[in-house]
Amino acid sequence: MKNPFQKIYLASKSPRRRELLRQIDVAFELLLLRDQTPRGPDVSEEVLPDEAPQAYVTRVTMEKARSAHQMMIWRSLPARPILAADTTVTIDGKILGKPANKQEAVEMLRLLSGRTHQVLTSVAVIHHEQSWQLTQVSDVLFKELSDAMINAYCETSEPYDKAGGYGIQGLAAIFIESIRGSHSGIMGLPLFETAQLLQQAGIRIL
Structure with a gap:
């Protein structure tokens, strides 16, 4: 029987990551990093020069993860x-973050149209200095x-809090011909890999 006192801290504002953790019955509390402090955000998401x-x-x-641990x-x-966790979308070696406005969202979707891109989601777990x-x-x-489809999509609220300007779990599902990889990873938390990490940290799943 699962230990009812097992719980993790989730250092993410993403409602999709919360839903995915609930899907695999992982109990969590939010430990949110700050976007604004006198010194700036707790963690900058700026891309470094020439960073892949x-x-x-x-x-x-x-x-x-380290900032939340501190x-x-x-x-x-x-x-x-x-x-x-953090998710980024990339095509032609370019990183596509969250669009700041409709123009950026439209440009991103035009870039992705008819092509294959990559969605990278990294997951980190820290516990007892490991x-x-x-x-x-x-x-x-x-x-x-x-263009009509792109404009219609960008009139919704979906593109603006998601890397690459779309969410697979929403209306943009109709854009996707195929995926090779992890559906939950594209949503923002690959559950197979996440379960592996949490088990290494002592969290029992099933």
Whole structure:
């Protein structure tokens, strides 16, 4: 029987990651990093010069996990495993973050139209000064998108809090001809890899 006291801290604002953790029955509390402090965000998501997409997403994820771990210590919170994740979309070696406005969202979707791009989600877990990390890569093929379809999608709220300007779990599912990889990873938390990491940190799943 699962220990009812097993719980993790989730260092993410993403509602999709919360849903995915609930799907595999992982209990969690939110330990949210700050976007604004006098010194700036707790973790900057700026891309470093000449930084490759996989190096970027791996680095940012571990920085989030370490920052949340320090926050747990400073607040004298009960010691629990900390999970952080970050997702990025890349095509032609270019990193596509979250669009700031409709114009950026339209440009991203035009770039993805009719082509295969990669979605990279890195997951890191820290517990008792140990850390584990995996990065999952999925290939996603979009159908050809008309300007009318792109504009209609960008009139919704979906594109603006998601890397690459779309969410597989929403209306943009009709854009996707095929995927090779992890559906949950494209959503923002690859459950196979996440379960592996949490089990290494002592969290029992099933």
